Structures are given as structure tokens and as C-alpha cells.
Amino acid sequence: MNILKKISALAIVLIGSTAFSQNVSNIEHDKMTATKKVTFETTDGAETPYRMKVVERRSYKFAFEEEDKGKLNQDRVIMPAFVEKEIYIDNDKDSYYDKMMVIRYMKNYEDKIQVRPMGNDVVVKFNGDTSSPITKAGFYMTDASDNDFFYVEEFKTY
Secondary structure (H helix, E strand, O other), X not given: OHHHHHHHHXXXXXXXXXXXXXXXXXXXXXXXXXXXXXXXXXXXXOEEEEEEEEEEEEEEEOEEOHHHOOXXXXXXXXXXXXXXXXXXXXXXXXXXXXXXXXXEEEEOOOOOEEEEEEOOEEEEEEOOEEOOOEOOOEEXXXXXXOOEEXXXXXXXXX
């Protein structure tokens, strides 16, 4: 009787772990979230610390080659990622953030995007091209030939 209990318990554990180990998703995107804190030293006559907290969320959509439809191993088409960044900025010596902005853009695999301080303002470097200082919400374009653009959805000064 004792052996029968052990075998049945082991069978339940094995069946349960096998059933829940298959993480098959029927949605066609993956998500990533990351938080990064950066401190810069700016030289505006005197060195002042410039803190920036960036919360980044990426949504990767994916698609498959049309010619591979119905095959077992399909080739994946590289799609641009939809990126949303919440940026919190502190440009004085207190512990509170002074500005907050939300930036959205489509990021291709080879794109290099950085948010950098410039004096009391913030600029976005998009593949080496620098945007104008961000002072309000709206549409910003950095390179008209590539249609590299980003959208500042929200901008608050505290």
C-alpha cells in the first residue's frame, strides 16, 4: 500500500510538471522591460550631478516568411520593436526628479538611440543625429532621409 501511494504521488507530480512545462503562446509578440539609472556630470560653470532614470518597455512583434507557411521550421522576419521609454530627470542636488517624459518610437535592429542631457534640457541621439532639446510633448524627427522619428507623448516639469 505504501508503494502504491508513492507511485501515484510520483505520477501526479510528473504529469503536472509535464502539463505546465509547455509554455506555448498564441500571441505574436514578446515583451521586455528594463530600468536603468544614469548619473552625468555637467559643466555649466560648476559641476552638478545630473540623474536620469529610464524605464524602457519593448514590444517585439514577429512574423514568418510567407513561403514557409505550414512548414515545421519557419524563418522569422525581423520586425522593428515598438519602444516606450519613461524618463525621469533630476538636474539639481535634491532627491526629487524635476522632469518626466514618455518617448515612443519604432526601433530597427541596427538603430542606436540614446537620451542625453544638454544643459538643463534633454536631447535624443538617433543614429548619431541629435534632436533639438525636448521642451514639450509632440512629434520630433531627427533624420528626414531615414524617417527616423520619435514621439514625446508626455512631458512634465515639477
